[in-house]
Each structure stands twice: as C-alpha cells, then as structure tokens.
C-alpha cells in the first residue's frame with residue numbers, strides 16, 4: 001500500500017457479472033477518506049461497465065467504521081473536510097443505495113459505526129456468525145454520520161435502534177438476523193459465494209431489492225415515535241448530563257421520522273459536523289487512542305518479544321481480591337489453582353468465586369452449563385505441590401511484608417524457573433517482597449482493583465529488575481482477561497492510589513475549614529465523578545481509608561493533610577456504609593441521607609488540627625470546589641509523571657478514568673489539566689500553598705511547566721526514571 005495513503009479498495013469483476021469491492025485498510029478496515037474516495041471510484045466504474053450486474057462489498061474484517069484518527073485531524077484542521085453530507089448523502093445514499101445495480105455486503109468480523117452504515121445502505125447483508133454489528137459512535141463523542149440515524153430505526157425499529165445507538169453496544173449476527181438487520185448468517189467460507197448469488201438473485205428479482213432508507217414498515221406512528229424519543233431524551237439527560245452529542249443524535253433521528261429520511265440525512269450531516277468540534281468529543285477520542293496506547297511500552301513492547309503462553313495460573317489467597325482475580329481468569333478460560341492456608345478459608349474463597357459467577361447466571365448473562373464449565377477450571381489447594389507446573393502465580397494475601405517475603409521465598413522453591421511471580425500488593429515495595437529470592441527479574445506487580453472481575457484496570461508494576469519478557473507476558477494476560485493494563489513503576493500507591501489520595505485529603509481539608517461535605521459531594525458528582533469523596537469513603541469503608549492514609553503519611557508526610565474526621569468517626573463505630581453510618585446515614589435499601597450529627601465530628605477534628613474556620617472556603621462556588629479538590633490531584637499526577645512512574649501522560653489519563661472514575665468525556669486528569677492550562681493551575685496551587693500550606697504546594701515539574709505555560713502532558717526526559 002502507498003505509505004502516504006491510508007487504505008484503499010480493490011475491485012474485481014467475476015465472470016458472473018458481480019463486481020467484488022474489497023476494503024483494505026488493516027487492522028480493522030477503518031473507512032479513511034482514501035478508502036471512501038476509492039470506493040466511490042469503484043462504484044462509478046462498476047455502474048458504468050456493462051459487464052457488471054451487481055456489486056458485493058467485502059473485506060477481511062469487514063470494517064470497524066470511519067477512521068477515528070480522521071476526527072482528530074478534522075479537529076486540528078490538518079485535513080480538508082468534505083462538505084457536510086458528501087459521504088453520507090452524495091456517495092452512500094445517492095451513488096450506492098440509489099444505484100440501478102444492487103449491492104450486497106458480505107460481513108466477516110466487524111461492521112461497526114460507518115462499517116455498519118455502509119452495509120445498511122446495501123440492498124442486503126450476509127454475515128458470518130461471529131460478526132459484531134453496532135453503532136458505537138456515541139461512545140466516541142460523535143454520532144452515526146453515514147446515515148445510521150436514519151437506516152437503523154428503519155431496519156430494526158425505533159426502540160431497538162435507540163438501544164443500540166445510546167448504549168453503543170453491538171449485537172451478534174444471529175440477533176442481527178432476528179432483528180432484520182442481517183438477511184442471512186453464513187459460515188465465513190460461504191460468505192462471499194452466498195453474497196454473490198444473493199446479489200444476482202436481486203437482479204433477477206428472486207430476492208427483494210430493499211432500500212433501507214425508504215423502509216417504513218418498522219417505524220412506529222408519529223405520536224408513538226415522539227413518546228419513545230421523549231423518554232429516550234429524559235434517560236439520556238439523566239445518564240449523561242454533561243454531554244450534548246447524544247441529544248443532538250436524537251434530534252437527527254426525530255427529524256428523519258417526522259420529516260422523512262432526506263431531511264433526516266441532512267440533519268444528521270449538520271449535527272455530525274458540529275459534534276466533532278465539541279470538547280467532550282476531543283476528550284473521548286483522546287481516550288480511545290490512549291486506551292490502546294497503554295499496551296505500547298517503549299523499551300518493552302518494541303523489542304520484538306512474543307508473549308509466552310500462560311497455561312495455568314496459581315493464586316495465593318482466596319479473600320475478596322484473590323477470589324475476584326480467580327474469577328476474572330477462569331472467565332477467560334485460564335485454569336486456576338487457588339491456594340489457602342486451611343480448609344475453611346479455601347472453601348470460603350471458592351464460595352466467593354462461585355457467588356461471582358452465580359450472580360451472572362441470575363442476571364441471565366451466563367448459562368448454567370457455562371457456569372459449570374467455568375467453575376471446573378478452578379481447583380483448590382492447601383500446599384505448593386500443585387504449583388510445579390504453573391506459569392504464573394499471583395499473590396493476593398494481606399498487606400504484611402514478612403508474610404509476603406516468606407511466600408515469595410517458597411514460590412521460588414516450588415514453581416518452575418520460568419514462572420512469573422506476581423503480587424497484587426497495592427502499597428508494599430516489590431523489591432522488598434522479593435528480597436529473600438534470587439528471582440527479582442520475574443517479580444512483578446499485578447495490581448487489580450476491587451471487584452477484580454469487574455473493574456477494567458490492571459496496574460502492571462515493574463521494578464528496575466523486572467524483565468521485559470515478564471511485562472510482555474502480563475500485558476497479554478491482561479488483554480485476554482479484558483483488562484486495560486497500565487504499566488507503572490514501583491512506588492507507594494503506584495499511579496491510581498497516588499492520584500486518589502490528595503483528592504480525598506483536599507476534601508477533608510475543605511470540610512475542616514468550614515465547607516459543607518454534602519455540597520462538595522454534589523459538586524463533584526455534577527463534574528462527572530460517579531460519586532463524591534465522602535460518599536466514596538463510606539463505600540470503601542473507613543478501615544481501608546485509614547490503612548491507605550497511614551501508608552501515605554509514612555511515605556509523603558510533607559504533603560499529607562492529617563485530618564482526624566475519619567478516625568474520630570471510626571472510634572464511635574461509624575465506619576461507612578457497612579455500618580450504616582459514615583458521612584451519611586444509610587437506610588435498609590442502602591440509600592444515603594445527610595446526617596446532622598456529622599457536624600460534631602468535624603468540629604472535634606477541627607479543634608485537634610487547629611485549623612480555623614475560613615468564611616471563604618466555607619462558601620466556595622462549585623467551580624472552586626472542583627479546582628481545590630482536583631488541582632492537588634493534577635499536582636500528584638505531575639509528580640508521578642516526572643518520577644517516571646508513568647511513561648506517558650496519557651497512561652495517567654486512562655489510570656484515572658478506569659481506576660478513579662474520572663469522567664472520560666474530560667479526557668483524563670492530564671488532558672483535562674491541559675485544557676485548563678498549566679499556567680492557571682500552577683498559579684492557583686501556588687497561591688493556596690502560601691495561604692493554606694504545603695499540601696497545595698506545586699511540585700517542581702508543575703512549577704517549571706506552569707511558569708512557562710508548557711502543556712503538562714508533553715513528554716518527559718526520563719532522567720530520573722524509576723522504571
């Protein structure tokens with residue numbers, strides 16, 4: 001392929017009179033402008049040739065949609081955008097769908113976004129069984145812009161189309177078939193021959209010639225459609241109050257239903273070109289590429305190392321974390337040995353795994369048969385004898401350094417030489433854990449987040465000794481168990497907990513100075529976090545909060561704000577949601593409500609810390625609350641980046657989104673910070689540090705970049721790298 005072009009199409013005309021156009025733009029056949037313009041030329045040729053009776057569009061993995069990097073180029077203005085509607089109306093509707101020769105899509109693998117939209121404009125669709133079919137555009141901040149807002153409701157009905165578009169979730173071929181999206185499901189080997197035959201059958205009128213955009217049989221009445229859309233708008237506003245594009249997408253769908261598909265296509269084109277410029281869209285596209293970028297680690301994944309096959313994994317400790325990790329592994333077909341110290345604990349651990357899977361069976365997302373098959377991959381053990389053929393061990397016992405040291409020394413004796421020795425520690429130095437072994441090169445951190453079978457993030461922690469091969473292996477396991485891995489360096493709290501800590505601390509400080517905790521929680525939820533810091537402390541429990549705080553006070557005492565609010569409440573046996581009392585009171589249904597008694601603890605904590613009530617801090621605006629809680633997070637993220645704990649700022653963005661719940665439509669902590677500007681953040685922190693103390697003091701990295709206005713995410717020269 002010409003290196004300057006991004007993909008192409010090729011056309012071959014068979015003796016049967018079918019022109020087969022193949023999309024070629026690996027790895028997912030994304031529809032770049034080059035591919036789309038090539039497709040247009042192929043169509044023009046096919047339509048003008050008398051030896052062509054019909055057209056089939058195909059491609060290895062059919063298509064993952066419009067080339068997402070094209071949106072970035074449009075945002076930066078580095079690409080010449082065609083006029084609104086040129087692709088969707090001029091090419092896909094007027095040239096392809098309105099042609100006097102029929103088209104059939106032969107879909108293998110994927111038809112997502114623009115890929116499915118292209119297929120929907122064809123006059124029939126034949127799909128392989130495993131193909132994923134969907135319109136996931138909203139997830140990227142854009143809308144289906146190649147006619148999907150018009151054709152999907154006409155093919156599958158309005159309600160199902162809204163569900164598919166608003167959730168961004170694809171369906172498999174069989175479901176697509178029953179919905180009317182797919183005309184036939186065929187094994188991959190028969191896909192092309194069936195599509196060719198089908199296309200000729202349309203020519204011969206043995207199969208119907210369906211133009212999706214003109215179909216009306218699946219559309220509800222106007223009144224009903226308005227009701228459905230009104231409900232969808234309400235739900236969308238509730239679920240995504242800070243995003244405009246889902247509502248704009250609904251507008252395009254509505255215009256099509258009320259005023260006809262042509263008006264709908266025009267509205268879709270107008271909205272599609274507007275949404276690309278939204279800040280939320282820029283952020284979501286950054287997140288898409290950053291998420292894929294976490295698996296690219298300079299000096300590790302660029303060395304041509306292939307991941308070794310991990311055939312069997314052992315987990316030590318069947319507590320909450322160990323059982324969650326075991327669940328994640330068996331769900332991805334890894335045979336697992338779960339080791340505990342006695343029968344009782346082992347039974348409890350296996351019981352937890354069972355309960356994790358049973359909840360899927362109850363919700364209908366797992367069959368009983370699959371449940372039994374998955375559970376059969378799990379074996380219990382009370383000793384190390386069965387560890388002789390494992391390829392990886394993940395230790396997940398309590399945070400006790402001498403216990404972990406003993407375990408790793410034992411592992412060295414029992415496990416094969418090549419076996420990866422991983423720890424799920426969230427705080428203890430991995431070098432210390434491996435101190436009594438000679439296996440430092442295969443010791444690595446595999447830090448999961450609770451509940452481990454659900455939370456998508458995996459921090460892979462490497463020390464100076466961890467081999468590149470071990471990291472490559474763990475990255476592969478991470479991908480197989482559907483986690484987003486972020487490779488980080490070895491330090492207290494790694495990336496996520498280090499960023500998390502100042503967030504909670506800032507909130508405690510503000511409350512001691514007189515701010516209302518419930519107002520803080522509300523402002524932070526409105527900003528887009530799943531919940532505010534106080535509600536979160538209640539959820540994780542004060543025991544965990546105190547244990548983490550102790551680690552931070554020990555390691556970073558100069559910048560720790562030591563609030564007594566939580567310890568005081570803990571003393572009174574209010575320890576968060578589990579005890580029904582924390583910052584909030586909880587009823588039987590675990591619904592939280594403010595507690596007037598909280599004041600008492602805040603006042604007592606204030607008298608201990610000696611902090612004065614500050615009328616300014618007691619009456620902060622929502623914007624100020626966000627700045628005073630998140631700028632300290634930015635500050636810590638800068639330290640993590642400057643120390644080389646994270647190699648890329650974008651890795652911190654993903655770690656924050658997946659580990660802290662930072663809103664993806666703000667692009668992650670560093671991306672968000674840069675959207676505000678390093679100069680402003682630096683000046684605010686600098687001012688607060690002078691008034692309120694060291695906790696807010698900008699680190700050297702932030703001070704340097706902030707004073708010059710340099711973006712915080714610009715690459716760092718890793719002189720002090722800990723990796």
Ligand SMILES: C[C@H](O)CC(=O)SCCNC(=O)CCNC(=O)[C@H](O)C(C)(C)COP(=O)(O)OP(=O)(O)OC[C@H]1O[C@@H](n2cnc3c(N)ncnc32)[C@H](O)[C@@H]1OP(=O)(O)O
Nearest residue numbers: 028030064065066067068069112113114136144145146292
């Ligand atoms: C106008 C239209 O309506 C607008 C659109 O079509 S917007 C695009 C809609 N499509 C999507 O949202 C699909 C996005 N892609 C995905 O969900 C997944 O990549 C996938 C399911 C297609 C494949 O997943 P998987 O096999 O795990 O591979 P994954 O690692 O994600 O992607 C492989 C590579 O393809 C790239 N890629 C995937 N989809 C892409 C796309 N639509 N455009 C550009 N690059 C894409 C990835 O960035 C990655 O690149 P890298 O190897 O350099 O990191």
